[in-house]
Amino acid sequence: MNPIISLAMDALANADLRKYSGAGQFVLSQWNPECLGFELTEALLCHIYKNEREGAVPVFMTGWEDITTLNNCLKSNPLLGNPNKVRLLARHGAVEHNVFIAGDILHVWIWN
Numbered sequence: 483m484n485p486i487i488s489l490a491m492d493a494l495a496n497a498d499l500r501k502y503s504g505a506g507q508f509v510l511s512q513w514n515p516e517c518l519g520f521e522l523t524e525a526l527l528c529h530i531y532k533n534e535r536e537g538a539v540p541v542f543m544t545g546w547e548d549i550t551t552l553n554n555c556l557k558s559n560p561l562l563g564n565p566n567k568v569r570l571l572a573r574h575g576a577v578e579h580n581v582f583i584a585g586d587i588l589h590v591w592i593w594n
Contacts, residue, residue, distance in 0.1 A: 494510065494513065497510070499511070520551060520552050520555050523541060523552060524552075524555055524556060524559060524562070527539065527541075527556065527562055527590055527592075528559070528561055528562065530592065531561055531562065531567075531568070531592050532561075534592075536592050536593040537591075537592065538589060538590065538591045538592075539589075539590045539591075539592065540587050540588075540589055540590075541587065541588040541589075541590060542587050543587070543588060546574045549572045549573075549574065549587070549588050550572065552588055553570055553572045553588055556568075556570055556588075556590070557570065562590070567592065567593060568590060568591065568592050568593075569589075569590075569591040570588060570589070570590055570591075571588070571589040571591075572587075572588050572589075573587050573588075573589065
């Protein structure tokens with residue numbers, strides 16, 4: 483199992499959820515760290531777009547299929563799909579001559 487997922491699952495299992503509302507407890511009990519949807523990444527990027535200063539956001543993914551899916555999802559978003567305000571650049575990792583070149587990443591540049 484991925485060590486980050488393992489840590490997240492351990493933290494959730496050991497968390498005291500009583501301090502949260504019933505709805506909050508339900509949502510956290512249903513959370514599956516192995517299945518984070520693209521909607522969460524899209525929502526986070528929209529939040530950054532609306533509330534933070536302009537800049538670049540690297541989004542690391544697990545493979546080219548995920549990069550492509552997220553890229554298409556963001557392009558169809560009314561806010562993030564605006565090429566006058568957001569630039570999306572997908573890059574796929576490669577290994578050449580036993581040297582790691584780059585990871586699977588979607589660069590998102592946001593400007594106002």
